[in-house]
Every structure is written in C-alpha cells, then in structure tokens.
Amino acid sequence: MKGNTKLLVFGGLGLAALIALGLAFGGAKDDDSAFSWDAVGRGDIRETISASGEVRAKTQVNIGTSVAGEIKAIHVKDGQDVKAGDLLVTIDQERLKQAMAQARAALEASRQDASRLEAARRRAEESYPRYESLRHQGLMSDEDFLQQKLARDTAILASSAARANVAQNDANLKGMEDGLSKATLRAPVAGRVTSLKAEKGETAIPGISNLPGAVLMIISDMSEMQAEIKVNESEVVRTKVGQTAQVTVESLPGKVFQGSVIEVATGTEKTGNDANLYKVKVVLQGAREDLEQLRPGMSARAVILTREAKNVLRIPLQAVLEREGSLEEAQKRGLLAPTSRNVALVFRSGKAEERTVDVGIANTQFFELKGGLAEGDKVLTGPIRKLKDLKDRASVALRSKPDSELAKLKDAKK
Structure with a gap:
C-alpha cells in the first residue's frame, strides 16, 4: 500500500507540474479572457471594388420616327444583323403625299402672286420720278403726289410680303418632303436588331421615347x-x-x-x-x-x-482601430475640429501598448502598413468589443496560436 501511495503522490506531482508548464507557456490562455493576435508580416495586397x-x-441606337402614321411594313426580324442604310420600317405615306401636293400647289400660287406684285412694284417705282417732276413744276397738287407716293410704298410692301410668302411655302414644302423621306426608316448604323418593339398595323408616334410606339426597335x-x-x-x-x-x-x-x-x-x-x-x-x-x-x-x-x-508590410484589418483625436491635436494641425486616427494595440511584456499606425490600401484581410510598427510585432485582433474598450498599458493574456496559424489549421481540416 505504501508503494502504491508513493506512486499516486508522484503522479499527482507530475500532473501538477505539467499543468503549471501549460499555464506558463500559454496553454491555458485560450480561454474567454485571452485576446486573439497575429504578427505584422509581409505579402501582396490587391485592392478591389x-x-x-x-x-x-x-452602341445602342433607339430607332424612332419623327412622323406619325400607321406602320405598313417591318422589313427586319428580332436578332437580325443589318448594315447601315438597310430598310427597316415603312410608315403610311398617303397622308404625307397629299399634304406635300397641297404644299406644292400653295408654293406655285404664291410664286405667281409674287410675280404679279413684283411687276406692280416696278411700275410704281418707275412712275414715281415723273410724279416728283410734275409736282416740282406745279403741275400736280400735293395731295395727288402723296397718293402716288403711298401707292408706290404699298406696292413695295406687297412685293416684299409676297416674297416672304414664297419663302414660307417653299420651306413648308421642303418640310413635307423631309417628312415623306422619314416615313421610310433605314438603319443609321450597322449592328443587330436587339429589341423589336413595333408590329405591322400599329401607329408610330414621334416624340418622347418612353411613350408606347415612340421606340420601334433598338439596333x-x-x-x-x-x-x-x-x-x-x-x-x-x-x-x-x-x-x-x-x-x-x-x-x-x-x-x-x-x-x-x-x-x-x-x-x-x-x-x-x-x-x-x-x-x-x-x-x-x-x-x-x-x-x-x-x-x-x-x-x-x-x-x-x-x-x-507587392511584398509590403501588412496588418490584419481587425487589428486597426479608429480613435477620435483631441481638439488640441487638431489645432496644432490647423484644423477646426478633431479628426480620427488609426491605432493598433501591440503586445509588449504582457501589456497592450497603443500605437498610431499609418495604413495604405486594403483588401478583405489586410491593410498595407506604411508606418508605426515593425515586421514581427504582435498586434491584438480581437474580440473586437473588448479590443475597443481596452486601455493603453492594460495587462492582457494572448491565445496560444496566432490567427494566421489557426486559419491554416482550419483550412487543413476542410
């Protein structure tokens, strides 16, 4: 019994020693009170959005019409490739042809009227010097002379108005001709019909593209x-x-x-x-x-x-915290209000030291570290709620393994 008692005692002492060693080397630090951590290292960072x-x-071109009318024919199909100038749609032209015939007749009538009034103007202007001579000789009264002057001025104005009427009717006819030409729609660019919205018999409507019938197709x-x-x-x-x-x-x-x-x-x-x-x-x-x-x-x-x-110092995203700066610091920098700064908590001799860090680009895991820490520095990464409340120089315990090693073990188990 004494021998068995000695074995139990020595076994207990050995177990206690193992437990003490485990505590000394961080084996028991993976509890809820320990902080996760990782080391500042080097690597590549790709910043993406x-x-x-x-x-x-x-290029996508909305094909519409500038003239209203019934669609008489559609010459393409959805998905068809077309070349610039290919015939796409024909709109009813009868109404436009009738309007153009009326415009042509109005132009011809206005030209004849302008010719007649131009001849009257020339006669009036040719006769006017003779009336002036008669008046100077006392052979024409002032009243009669004023009547002849008024007739001359009226003839000039009538001729001018007739010429303006001719120009107006000519522009009207050209507008009708342009409208008739646009009743036949052709492809403005080469491409593919990717959306055919019109059907034969529908009414093509000029104007705003969001109105039904305004956009006939898309090339x-x-x-x-x-x-x-x-x-x-x-x-x-x-x-x-x-x-x-x-x-x-x-x-x-x-x-x-x-x-x-x-x-x-x-x-x-x-x-x-x-x-x-x-x-x-x-x-x-x-x-x-x-x-x-x-x-x-x-x-x-x-x-x-x-x-x-490439190959830059980098620090885990979760290790970088934002601290509000002081008003004194802002005033020293010539600012009117405090600005935030980036900090990281570094593990030193059992304590967390707050360091201001300068970071650059970032990816989903790391910031580029431009200053404030050195390669190999241990930075605290979590838990984030405890990390935010942690004070400078506070005593901390670390988990036994860094985040990067735990991630590799996790990936190996998958």
Whole structure:
C-alpha cells in the first residue's frame, strides 16, 4: 500500500507540474479572457471594388420616327444583323403625299402672286420720278403726289410680303418632303436588331421615347460588348480608365470575362435613399463564341483591381482601430475640429501598448502598413468589443496560436 501511495503522490506531482508548464507557456490562455493576435508580416495586397450592372453593346441606337402614321411594313426580324442604310420600317405615306401636293400647289400660287406684285412694284417705282417732276413744276397738287407716293410704298410692301410668302411655302414644302423621306426608316448604323418593339398595323408616334410606339426597335453594335456597372461614390474616386477588371454574368455561370475600364462617369445617378452612383464602363474580352452568347441587358457583376502593392508590410484589418483625436491635436494641425486616427494595440511584456499606425490600401484581410510598427510585432485582433474598450498599458493574456496559424489549421481540416 505504501508503494502504491508513493506512486499516486508522484503522479499527482507530475500532473501538477505539467499543468503549471501549460499555464506558463500559454496553454491555458485560450480561454474567454485571452485576446486573439497575429504578427505584422509581409505579402501582396490587391485592392478591389465590386459593383453590379448590366451587359451593353458598344452602341445602342433607339430607332424612332419623327412622323406619325400607321406602320405598313417591318422589313427586319428580332436578332437580325443589318448594315447601315438597310430598310427597316415603312410608315403610311398617303397622308404625307397629299399634304406635300397641297404644299406644292400653295408654293406655285404664291410664286405667281409674287410675280404679279413684283411687276406692280416696278411700275410704281418707275412712275414715281415723273410724279416728283410734275409736282416740282406745279403741275400736280400735293395731295395727288402723296397718293402716288403711298401707292408706290404699298406696292413695295406687297412685293416684299409676297416674297416672304414664297419663302414660307417653299420651306413648308421642303418640310413635307423631309417628312415623306422619314416615313421610310433605314438603319443609321450597322449592328443587330436587339429589341423589336413595333408590329405591322400599329401607329408610330414621334416624340418622347418612353411613350408606347415612340421606340420601334433598338439596333446594337455587337462588335464590342461592355459591362456598365454602377459604383458607389465612396469607391468611384479609386476607379480610373485602364484598370483591370473581371466580369461575371448571371446567365453564364462559371465564365469569367477579362476586361478593362474604358469610361468613368463624372455625373451621378440618384437611386433609393438618395445614394449617389456613378456609371463605369468595362470593355469585355474573351473568346468570340463566349462573347456571342452575351445579350444587352444581362445582369453582370464586375470586380475592378484599383491598386496593388507587392511584398509590403501588412496588418490584419481587425487589428486597426479608429480613435477620435483631441481638439488640441487638431489645432496644432490647423484644423477646426478633431479628426480620427488609426491605432493598433501591440503586445509588449504582457501589456497592450497603443500605437498610431499609418495604413495604405486594403483588401478583405489586410491593410498595407506604411508606418508605426515593425515586421514581427504582435498586434491584438480581437474580440473586437473588448479590443475597443481596452486601455493603453492594460495587462492582457494572448491565445496560444496566432490567427494566421489557426486559419491554416482550419483550412487543413476542410
């Protein structure tokens, strides 16, 4: 019994020693009171923005009419390729032809009237010097002379009005001729009919494009496909022409189209809650057979690479906290109100030291670290609620493994 008692005692002492060693080396620090952490390291950072939109052709032309009338014939089908100048739609021309005939007759009548009045003007002006001579010789009374002067002036005005009437009727006839020519619609550009909205027998209506009958069809230049996305105002400042992009289309799962930004709008679009969105156009690249599957209006999502930094110091996103600056600091910088600053809590000799850090670009995991810390520094990363309330120089306990190692173990188990 004594031997067994000694074994139990020595076994208990050994177990206690193991527990003490575990506590000393952090084995028991993975409890609820311990903080998660990671070390400042080096790596690459790619800053991207994501936004949704739709697929568009390089050029989309709404085909409408400037003359009203019944649609007599539609010469194309939806999806048909057309060349510039191809016949698209014929609108009823009978009413326009009748109006043009009336305008031509009115022009001819006004020309004849203008000729008659022009002849009367010439006679009046030719006779006027003779009346002036008679008046000077005392052979014509002042009253008769004034009557002849009034007749001359009236003839001049009538001739001028007749010429204006001729010009007006001529312009009216040209307008009728132009309207008749526009009753036959032709393709203004080469492309594909991507939306045929009209039917034979319907009435084509000139005017505002959102009225039924105003837009007869849409012709799209399919030689270049684009994604037109809407980017939030907080991110559009980082978007520039020439940046690389990748676009996915909801209708074509699994396909990724490479692209580049070709246009960034300077004007905004108001949406719900008055959020400001800016249109950004991305030209799509890829195999011809893949691009030919795209249709204008398909839902698209783009990821744009805005900036990239290689082999730079980086710090986990959750390690960077925002602290409100003091009014004294703001005044020293010439500011009227305090501004925020970025800080990180560094583990030093069992305590958390608050350090101001300068950060650059970011991805979904890291900030680029431009100053404030050195490679290898241990920074606290969580829990976030405790981290925000943690004071400078407060004593802390760390978990045994850094976040990066725990992430690798988690990935290995999957």
